[in-house]
Amino acid sequence: MNHKSLDYTPEIRNYLLGTSLRKPPFLDELIAVTHEQTDYPIMATDPEQGQFLAFLIKSIGASRIIEIGVFTGVGTLWMAEATGEKGKVVACDLSEAYTSIGRPFWEKAGVAERIDLRLAPALDTLRELEASGETESFDFCYVDADKDSNLLYYEAVLKLLRPGGIIAFDNMLRRGQVADPSYVDKENLVIRELSAKLHHDPRVDVSFLPLCDGVYLARKR
Secondary structure, three states, rough: OOOOOOOOOHHHHHHHHHHHHHOOOOOHHHHHHHHHHHHOOOHHOHHHHHHHHHHHHHHHHOOOOEOOOOOOHHHHHHHHHHHHOOEEEEEEEHHHHHHHHEEEEEEEEHHHHHEEEOOOOOOHHHHHHHHHHOOOOEEEEEEEEHHHHHHHHHHHHHHHEEEEEEEEEOOOOOHHHHHHHOOOOOOHHHHHHHHEEEEEEEEEEEEEEEEOOOOEEEEEO
């Protein structure tokens, strides 16, 4: 099958960012501190992906968002800024140390009141939201956490999303490993299983984008 995709070279990426990137306030400062204070700054949401998530949020008028996997809150900042003054991001993570890096920058950017940070296992938080009667009340969900739990996150989030709501799964290409059958570790197996499930699940419409490390979108019908 022919394709027209370009190799994503540093030159092309620089051109893309230089001609389209519109950053929320204090993003650069948060990214800089993430590099200074963590061992895995690569875990932070890339600028082009953050802007894409913000674009989706604005396009569907999302005001209620779930984020699974916060790290230092780079993606959280993008989404909280995009959802507007009346929006809310339920941000799920386990690490007080990492999330505390982002909090001062959420404050500086004026979006801290839009962020409901839940320091607990994400599945527990999702089940609490369901138990409190919040099924089909969320518009958007971004999943960028432990890949082993992605199938469980999918089913839990699908209950909470309204029809027309979108789930975005990050790292669905695993640096190309999922396309190589020699990688048989648990994370790659789970991601392959999730991709196959999304592909054939009649409850959703899907689009799989080779953006950054792979973003798989599912829109609830």
